[in-house]
Amino acid sequence: MKMLRLRFCLFGVIIALLQCYFAMLSSAQITHPLEVSVLQAVRRKLIDTQGNLNNWKKSDPCTSNWTGVVCILDKNDGYFHVRELRMLHLNLSGKLAPELGLLTYAKRLNFMWNNINGSIPKEIGNMTSLQLLLLSGNQISGPLPDELGNLPNITKFQLDINQISGPLPRSFANLNTVRHFHMNNNSISGQIPPELGALPQLIHLLLDNNNLSGYLPPELSKMPKLTVFQLDNNNFNGTEIPESYGNMSTLLKLSLRNCNLQGSVPDLSGSPHLLYLDLSSNKLVGSIPTNKLSVNITTINLSNNMLTGPIPSNFSGFPHLQKLLLKNNNLSGDAPTNIWQSVTLGSFVKFTLDFRNNSLTNISGIINPPANVSIKLQGNPVCQRANELNILPFCGVPTEDTEAPGSSNDFPEGCKTQSCPFSDNFEYVPESPAPCFCAAPLGIGLRLRSPSISEFQPYKFPFELWITDHLGMNRYQLVIDSFMWEEGPRLRMYLKIFPSFSNDTYTFNTSEILQLMDEFATFSIPGDDTFGPYDLLNFTLLGPYKDVILKHPKSGMSRGALLGIVLGSMSLIVAISLVIAFIFYKKHKRFYRQVFKKKSTQKLPFKTESVREFSFLVLEMATNGFDNSMQVGQGGYGKVYKGVLADGTIVAIKRAHEGSLQGQQEFFTEIELLSRLHHRNLVPLVGYCVEQGEQMLVYEFMPNGSVVLDTSSLVKAKDLQVFL
Numbered sequence: 001m002k003m004l005r006l007r008f009c010l011f012g013v014i015i016a017l018l019q020c021y022f023a024m025l026s027s028a029q030i031t032h033p034l035e036v037s038v039l040q041a042v043r044r045k046l047i048d049t050q051g052n053l054n055n056w057k058k059s060d061p062c063t064s065n066w067t068g069v070v071c072i073l074d075k076n077d078g079y080f081h082v083r084e085l086r087m088l089h090l091n092l093s094g095k096l097a098p099e100l101g102l103l104t105y106a107k108r109l110n111f112m113w114n115n116i117n118g119s120i121p122k123e124i125g126n127m128t129s130l131q132l133l134l135l136s137g138n139q140i141s142g143p144l145p146d147e148l149g150n151l152p153n154i155t156k157f158q159l160d161i162n163q164i165s166g167p168l169p170r171s172f173a174n175l176n177t178v179r180h181f182h183m184n185n186n187s188i189s190g191q192i193p194p195e196l197g198a199l200p201q202l203i204h205l206l207l208d209n210n211n212l213s214g215y216l217p218p219e220l221s222k223m224p225k226l227t228v229f230q231l232d233n234n235n236f237n238g239t240e241i242p243e244s245y246g247n248m249s250t251l252l253k254l255s256l257r258n259c260n261l262q263g264s265v266p267d268l269s270g271s272p273h274l275l276y277l278d279l280s281s282n283k284l285v286g287s288i289p290t291n292k293l294s295v296n297i298t299t300i301n302l303s304n305n306m307l308t309g310p311i312p313s314n315f316s317g318f319p320h321l322q323k324l325l326l327k328n329n330n331l332s333g334d335a336p337t338n339i340w341q342s343v344t345l346g347s348f349v350k351f352t353l354d355f356r357n358n359s360l361t362n363i364s365g366i367i368n369p370p371a372n373v374s375i376k377l378q379g380n381p382v383c384q385r386a387n388e389l390n391i392l393p394f395c396g397v398p399t400e401d402t403e404a405p406g407s408s409n410d411f412p413e414g415c416k417t418q419s420c421p422f423s424d425n426f427e428y429v430p431e432s433p434a435p436c437f438c439a440a441p442l443g444i445g446l447r448l449r450s451p452s453i454s455e456f457q458p459y460k461f462p463f464e465l466w467i468t469d470h471l472g473m474n475r476y477q478l479v480i481d482s483f484m485w486e487e488g489p490r491l492r493m494y495l496k497i498f499p500s501f502s503n504d505t506y507t508f509n510t511s512e513i514l515q516l517m518d519e520f521a522t523f524s525i526p527g528d529d530t531f532g533p534y535d536l537l538n539f540t541l542l543g544p545y546k547d548v549i550l551k552h553p554k555s556g557m558s559r560g561a562l563l564g565i566v567l568g569s570m571s572l573i574v575a576i577s578l579v580i581a582f583i584f585y586k587k588h589k590r591f592y593r594q595v596f597k598k599k600s601t602q603k604l605p606f607k608t609e610s611v612r613e614f615s616f617l618v619l620e621m622a623t624n625g626f627d628n629s630m631q632v633g634q635g636g637y638g639k640v641y642k643g644v645l646a647d648g649t650i651v652a653i654k655r656a657h658e659g660s661l662q663g664q665q666e667f668f669t670e671i672e673l674l675s676r677l678h679h680r681n682l683v684p685l686v687g688y689c690v691e692q693g694e695q696m697l698v699y700e701f702m703p704n705g706s707v708v709l710d711t712s713s714l715v716k717a718k719d720l721q722v723f724l
């Protein structure tokens with residue numbers, strides 16, 4: 001018992017000293033040292049032309065406001081750990097470092113809207129806490145690593161608008177927590193694995209604008225929560241839409257436009273909540289099923305197929321219908337031009353019926369619809385009787401289909417221009433209950449990436465409610481400055497959020513701004529059926545917000561750091577370094593196992609206790625990316641670096657340059673020889689690395705002229721290499 005308590009006590013003291021040690025290394029270093037090295041490695045692989053990461057050099061990441069680094073203090077080990085990398089829109093290029101895999105506390109990795117290229121490091125599969133992987137809008141290429149299927153807590157993959165190629169890994173079927181697959185606009189190819197049908201939580205499957213082929217797996221309809229299913233612009237070379245796709249009870253949107261599909265239109269009466277159906281530009285044949293569709297449907301697009309038979313009468317009776325598009329088929333019978341009468345038409349709601357280029361011979365119902373109803377009948381036999389039927393306007397030149405961009409720059413009447421400093425980004429809040437309330441908005445670029453509507457105007461109000469309800473604001477505080485439909489269709493919009501007039505401040509304070517940004521950047525606004533998933537494009541901080549640094553509140557200095565400042569002294573540090581190395585190893589065995597895990601199948605052909613294999617990654621981190629400042633020697637074979645391993649052990653690393661690489665067999669023979677040589681003048685060999693086309697030997701570091709004997713070409717036999 002006593003023994004145990006003594007051990008605990010000793011342990012406590014050692015931990016305190018450990019923290020003190022790192023606190024002393026740089027004035028107040030309290031981010032976990034391994035994660036500091038990881039961030040340095042991440043920085044080295046990035047190219048930052050605008051200097052957005054200039055502050056990633058000084059002292060400690062978590063305590064000195066490194067751009068985009070959000071941390072959390074782990075009370076158990078007394079260190080800050082990286083919780084999130086929020087590198088949104090920083091014009092970064094370069095690559096993602098494999099070292100990211102060591103950020104095991106990180107929940108969110110956000111590099112959206114940069115120019116990053118290279119491939120997704122497979123090591124990201126080791127970020128066990130990761131929930132959001134956000135890489136939209138870069139130039140990332142290469143395949144999706146199988147290892148991403150290991151992420152135990154991932155909920156959102158946002159990898160769209162890149163150049164990712166290769167197939168969808170089967171391992172993704174293991175992702176029991178994943179809710180969002182947003183991988184549109186890449187070059188993903190091959191068969192969709194049927195195994196994905198087992199994903200229990202998936203709600204959004206966006207794979208449009210890729211290069212998928214093969215067949216559409218019927219198994220996908222088994223996903224119990226799927227709401228958005230969008231695969232447009234792929235090439236399923238002539239396969240059919242499985243009947244089971246009409247059976248997804250949670251489905252809100254089914255979009256299989258331009259997929260090279262054959263067969264017939266499925267019966268969709270098993271999807272009672274469907275809002276948006278697009279099967280256009282395929283080779284579908286047969287007639288349109290007459291089964292009942294959801295009463296709330298907004299969009300039906302079956303254009304550009306080879307459909308025959310009549311237009312079913314059940315297309316009337318949908319009060320929220322915005323578009324019924326059936327052009328370029330071979331439909332016959334009557335054009336149900338009276339459908340508009342069952343639609344709830346607000347004064348500015350547009351309603352489109354497009355029946356162009358079919359074989360329709362008659363119309364049903366009355367004509368003279370209101371101006372916001374657009375009916376297109378060009379290219380049908382019925383237009384030969386246009387005069388007689390009084391439908392000339394619908395047989396003439398067709399009008400544009402897509403809703404025009406909108407904006408609301410209302411300047412409230414009766415407010416004086418000069419009393420609001422517009423030049424400083426202040427403006428009148430249009431619908432403020434206090435007249436002429438002048439305040440400074442935050443700008444937010446947002447995009448709805450798969451909305452279930454075709455016309456936004458009628459949904460502006462519900463949209464404003466959706467956002468403001470979640471943010472706990474009044475509706476007048478949100479202004480939709482502009483919106484515009486894009487290819488997809490997706491809806492890009494620019495929002496302005498104003499402070500509340502009741503606060504009497506006209507601006508948001510810094511913590512309010514950070515909180516608002518958090519809400520958007522962490523995607524914590526819950527999804528909405530109608531609006532679907534959204535994209536964050538940018539934050540715009542102008543006028544009074546220009547100088548707001550996007551830092552994040554910290555929970556103050558850890559006890560360790562304070563202790564360090566009180567206790568620390570250099571001699572103490574020297575004395576405890578050895579103990580620390582041991583404790584550190586014990587505490588962070590997991591990192592070690594991860595880091596030292598062999599990647600290659602290459603094995604030493606003999607057994608040795610004393611020599612271990614190092615991964616390239618570990619040696620790269622130990623030497624600051626083989627930085628010149630770490631170089632301590634040079635010979636014909638290459639360079640020698642001083643390296644500090646994560647446990648504090650100092651080593652000398654001999655890295656062969658390309659010209660002096662030897663055959664694997666010879667290299668291993670040399671290692672065997674070195675591992676058996678023991679001599680007091682000889683520096684002991686600790687390990688080696690044979691990864692990524694490299695050959696490196698790792699020795700114990702001995703300052704002051706210790707001598708290393710090498711036996712073969714790595715260091716020419718006659719050389720006696722002197723360190724320092």
Ligand SMILES: *[C@@H]1O[C@H](CO)[C@@H](O)[C@H](O)[C@H]1NC(C)=O
Nearest residue numbers: 059060063064065066549551
């Ligand atoms: C971090 O930012 C805050 C506020 O901008 C500032 O007061 C503090 O000095 C910064 N810390 C460092 C180490 O730069």
Ligand SMILES: *[C@@H]1O[C@H](CO)[C@@H](O)[C@H](O)[C@H]1NC(C)=O
Nearest residue numbers: 047049050090091092093115
């Ligand atoms: C972003 O970086 C690229 C080079 O990588 C540069 O050409 C471009 O001007 C930068 N954009 C901005 C807005 O600075």
Ligand SMILES: *[C@@H]1O[C@H](CO)[C@@H](O)[C@H](O)[C@H]1NC(C)=O
Nearest residue numbers: 047093094115116117118141
């Ligand atoms: C990645 O971008 C860098 C510059 O930003 C360029 O030099 C390099 O060739 C690019 N690599 C690939 C694979 O596109």
Ligand SMILES: *[C@@H]1O[C@H](CO)[C@@H](O)[C@H](O)[C@H]1NC(C)=O
Nearest residue numbers: 101122123126147593594597
């Ligand atoms: C991830 O970690 C596990 C053990 O924690 C290890 O086996 C594996 O090799 C690591 N993978 C990568 C790609 O680093």
Ligand SMILES: *[C@@H]1O[C@H](CO)[C@@H](O)[C@H](O)[C@H]1NC(C)=O
Nearest residue numbers: 104105127128129130152153
């Ligand atoms: C995954 O999430 C669960 C519940 O949110 C949590 O208990 C668990 O610790 C997480 N796992 C990792 C590796 O972070």
Ligand SMILES: *[C@@H]1O[C@H](CO)[C@@H](O)[C@H](O)[C@H]1NC(C)=O
Nearest residue numbers: 161184185208209233487488
């Ligand atoms: C996605 O791909 C489609 C088809 O290539 C293209 O029209 C659209 O503009 C792309 N969207 C983005 C945001 O790049």
Ligand SMILES: *[C@@H]1O[C@H](CO)[C@@H](O)[C@H](O)[C@H]1NC(C)=O
Nearest residue numbers: 165187188189190211212213
């Ligand atoms: C799409 O995949 C086909 C093979 O299925 C390949 O030949 C073609 O090059 C790919 N296209 C793109 C743009 O990746």
Ligand SMILES: *[C@@H]1O[C@H](CO)[C@@H](O)[C@H](O)[C@H]1NC(C)=O
Nearest residue numbers: 235236237238239240260262
């Ligand atoms: C698939 O495409 C190939 C080449 O484009 C074609 O020869 C083949 O007939 C197609 N298969 C089907 C089922 O349409």
Ligand SMILES: *[C@@H]1O[C@H](CO)[C@@H](O)[C@H](O)[C@H]1NC(C)=O
Nearest residue numbers: 221242243244245246247270
């Ligand atoms: C649709 O679901 C029902 C019951 O849920 C089932 O009986 C039927 O076989 C399913 N149809 C298809 C084509 O999967």
Ligand SMILES: *[C@@H]1O[C@H](CO)[C@@H](O)[C@H](O)[C@H]1NC(C)=O
Nearest residue numbers: 271272273274294295296297
């Ligand atoms: C149609 O929409 C209304 C209002 O949003 C909703 O209450 C109703 O449940 C929806 N009906 C179906 C079948 O989804």
Ligand SMILES: *[C@@H]1O[C@H](CO)[C@@H](O)[C@H](O)[C@H]1NC(C)=O
Nearest residue numbers: 445446492493494537538540
């Ligand atoms: C933010 O996005 C909006 C909408 O796309 C765009 O109009 C605006 O120029 C963007 N602002 C910046 C600073 O990129």
Ligand SMILES: *[C@@H]1O[C@H](CO)[C@@H](O)[C@H](O)[C@H]1NC(C)=O
Nearest residue numbers: 499500501502503504509512
């Ligand atoms: C501003 O006013 C709103 C309600 O009017 C209130 O909830 C909020 O806490 C106020 N903010 C500040 C900083 O006083």
